[in-house]
Amino acid sequence: MQDVLFKTTAGSTLRYFKRGNGPILIVTPPGWGLGTSYLQEAFKPLETTFTLVFLELRGNGKSSRPAASEMSCWHLADDIEHLRQELKMEKISYLLGHSGGGTIALWYAAKYPNKVDRLILLNHRLDGFDDSKSMKEAILEKAKNPKMHAPLKAWTTSHENLTDEGFAQVIRSFLPMYFYNPDAFYRSKELSNLQSVPLWNYQTVNGVDREAHRQEPELGKVTAKTLMISCRADPVCTPAQAMATQKGIAGSKLVIYDECGHFPWLEKEETFRDITDFCSS
Template identity: 50%
Template sequence: MTETRESVFKTSQGSVLHYFTRGTGPPVVVLPPAWGIGSVYLQDGLRALEDKFTLIYLEFRGNGRSTKPAPEQMTCWHLAADVEHLRQELELDTIPRLVGHSGGGTIALWYAIRFPGRVGKLILLTHRLEGFDDSQSMGAMLAAKQRDPRMRDALQALTSSWDDLSDEEFAAVNRRFLPAYYHDPSVASKSPLASVSSIPLWNYQMLHGKYAQLKSQEELLDKVTANTLMIFADDDPICNPEHGLATKKGIADSELVVLEKCGHFPWMERTDETLSHITRFFST
């Protein structure tokens, strides 16, 4: 088993950021979402890549041992600066390979927009295109899942207000909803997220909830110069393929793959295909 190396560093602005390093080979920076679930689930899911690449998992501000910022600096646009601080800490002229999952993909995309030329190859795994209106496609997918008796209890977790929950109660809601992320809900029990006992509600409210300050990425996609691969899943109710189609329209050098019978965590339901696409893209 590959050793996990933990590191903490201070940025030029005085904040503290935390990251994990696993594997050997050319560097790959991996970005999880920043709403509090951390990177452990990605460390588990992508471990098969560790014999080919050195995977560097950043814990964003407000996550893990990283500094909690002022509320107005807890946006995906601001969080892209954490990636730039990491690049400087690693003494890399550019980030040759960058991958982000879900909300981490949103931040990876902001980094590629804000710092063009600093990314060689970019993989967006079932990412959200910030500011994109997916209400119709998301509603249709959730309605289809509602017809599956296996999903009904999970989907009921969306019906109540989360505003007054403790971090432990918020984690319980997320554990309950977790099966709905998958094409096959039974796979949810194999995820490290199935045992998470506390998730900071503050992070979620700042990034996706009532205090979120969203910016539109769609009109800025032409700033991306990185060679980009997007991997989506046809049964992902949270980041459906419409986000990928819209992103592809704006990035000239981009490729879109949509995996069938698969949900939000494609390395769990389409393991070989997902890892093969990642390896191929980062090895050429």
């Protein structure tokens, strides 16, 4: 595996990890501090088909930290453009983002429509979309399961004054509710053993003071062939967001999994099949 630090044309430092064989598939994680390790663990089955490049976004790991005002998903999309230039790619053939990383990848496809061919959004969040109704319904459904009670309680825990280690502990406590089967959380060693997550990142990317950018009015700019995978038991990036995205991107494809949560590869074995089929179609 290659582990590379590079200077961008903007003067910042970014890091990426490269592994596998085949055409390049750039993978974008959320910007709020979860990092790329859980995705490197998850996407090992794709290494025989693609060269996977995992981008460590600004403010994460060894990538340099910008001003808080430059940590919105709209800003973070420019890190993908810096990576494209660093890799000397005329065009990104395959760009995949998970969760908030999908938000960032979607912004990239809207801001740089001529620089990406195929876009894959796994359980993405649609920036600025009011999904409160669907989220409430998902939470009420999960509350019927006694195994979800402790994670739901942890989800509402205040984290304003936590250390990065304390924040990671809270995340470990509530992540089981992101699954259809809460026990599936433990299938990921990286997620179930999170030790430190930078609270600063979360507060700047998702906090109440963050700069608001709405994606819905920009979706018509996306020309990339687009696949969205969404899951009915995802309480934070619900199918309602994916359906709104599909409506805005001409010709886009949406697959919705039943009995599956926010990390589909841990609950649905067809996840990688659907990704590879889309890329080869």
